[in-house]
Amino acid sequence: MELEDIIGWTLRIGVIISIALILLGLVFLIVKPPEYHIFRLLSSPTSPINSSALPPLQSLTGIYQLNGIDVILLGLMVLIATPVIRVLMGIYNLLGRGIIYM
Amino acid sequence: MLSAALLTFAFLAVVSLVAGFLGSLTGLGGGTFLVPIYTLFLGIPIEYAAGASLISTIATSSGAGSAYVRDRITNVRIGMSLEIATTTGSIVGSLTAAWIYSHGLQRIIYIMFGIVLLGSIYTQITRSKYELPEPKPPDKWTRWLQLYGKYYDQALGREVDYWGVRWWLGELIMFFAGLISGLLGIGSGALKVLGMDWAMNLPMKVSTTTSNFMIGVTAATGSSIYWFFGYIQPFFAAATAVGVLAGSLIGTKVLVRIKNVTIRYIFMAILAILGVQMILRGLGIWAPR
Secondary structure, three states: OOHHHHHHHHHHHHHHHHHHHHHHHHHHHHHOOOOHHHHHHHHOOOOOOOOOOOOHHHHHHHHHHOOHHHHHHHHHHHHHHHHHHHHHHHHHHHHHHOOOOO | OHHHHHHHHHHHHHHHHHHHHHHHHHOOOHHHHHHHHHHHHOOOOHHHHHHHHHHHHHHHHHHHHHHHHHOOOOOHHHHHHHHHHHHHHHHHHHHHHHHHHHOOOHHHHHHHHHHHHHHHHHHHHHOOOOOOOOOOOOOHHHHHOOOEEEEEEOOOOEEEEEEOOOHHHHHHHHHHHHHHHHHHOOOOHHHHHHHHHHHOOOOHHHHHHHHHHHHHHHHHHHHHHHHHHOOOOHHHHHHHHHHHHHHHHHHHHHHOOOOOHHHHHHHHHHHHHHHHHHHHHHHOOOOOO
16 A cells, blocks of 8 residues: 555544544433533533543543543543544654665 | 423524535635624624634544545645644634633734635635646745645546645644634635735645645644633534534535625625624624624
8 A cells, every 4th residue: 555545544543533532422311321510510501521621541430431521531532533644654664674865 | 491402402503504605615614704793693702713714624624635645636745744833823823812712812812803804815815726836846835845736626537646845834834824724713815815825835635625625633732722711612612513513514615606796795795794893793893783
């Protein structure tokens, strides 16, 4: 496979995994709903629930408890990581071929 | 309460779908329409609106853009060489946004957003007058960075050879594109296209697809900083990402069929209305909510 194919598939697979995790998180929210007040806070426009209140490592442990919000957060993390992985693959490939802009 | 929360999610996803659809048809990206709608009409704080928007542009860039990469229309090499500037700009932009938000100066973001919206009307007027640029002689950047490429143009039915010039100017514009992206939480694809189409003299199709390709890593950089400062509300961001991605995928399917000029006037009117409203909100003169 050439670089373009590797990059193209990385992007597509990353997005599919991310969207699948978001939808799975939504299902967990329905199956195993959190307490009433958390739900209220979650959908209020000026919600205090945000990324600074939810450390990434904490949400990774929450996934084992089928915590819907944590699974959604993991989906968002995968989404952010997708283009970063793409860049790393590109750099690795260019270094491997020894043609870094010279 | 469960159904109310799910209804919120579904509602935001539908609004995002419309924004993503409009963003795809105009080539401006979902965020351009999304942030004004969220802040002006849904009462969502601009930090959360920008955060959700920025995350959603990653989904659009990666999801809708991957096909162009595999079709070899996107120039990965030129894209990666310009990402140095867009990501640097994005770091500066999102840190500036964090400073502005922490000082309660949200109105600055509203005003800047309004100006960008009004400015993007211009891109709608001048858009795609020509498909291929008048060739300019290769300069030292072209040779040094090997900015040559070729792609198969379906409309022209032949292979097009091209090369980029004035890389330094492209890089400079990309820095500002990244800055705006991080500051306002949008992809700022129009500025990226300007950097490649006007500054580097690349064919339109290469410029738009490579711009879309670069938006992903630019937005990922900004999103990480937004994440740290707590501007990502998971529920809103997730609904937005799903909606905008779906809207942009529908948009790219419809795009090939729409050849209507009046539709473009409607887009310009929407941009003008949202732009003026954002500025008025920023000045504290009028707020619809």
